[in-house]
Amino acid sequence: MPDPIQNFIDRVAEGHYGYLWFVVLALWGGTVNYISRVKHNHPIRFSIAELVGEWSISGFVGVITIYVCLELELSIYMTGALVAIAGHMGGRALFLMELCLIRKIPGLTSKDLEKRREDNEL
Helix, strand or coil: CCCHHHHHHHHHHHCCCHHHHHHHHHHHHHHHHHHHHHHHCCCCCCCHHHHHHHHHHHHHHHHHHHHHHHHCCCCHHHHHHHHHHHHHHCHHHHHHHHHHHHHHCCCCCHHHHHHHHHHHHC
16 A cells, blocks of 8 residues: 555655755744744744744755755655754754864865965965
């Protein structure tokens, strides 16, 4: 008997809107983060502008996470979970990805980059 969830995911992933599903998960994660911040920090009021800002960060992080998951050949379920978590983390996920890159690529620290910039200007 075919798995109905897998059939649905396969149809979404194979169609023209494959990445859109993951972006929606990232935006959903960002929305959950924003709503929980508004709920727990009573002085903060709901703001459409802040919510849209949260969505843009979450969507951007979600797309980057999709690319990383594709490169690592993770399953569609793990990709969806990581995209939603990264969308919820927002800028914190970007910071963690930046740290991973700095550790992985020698000479990519901010001090090294600043020194290279200065050397090229001279």
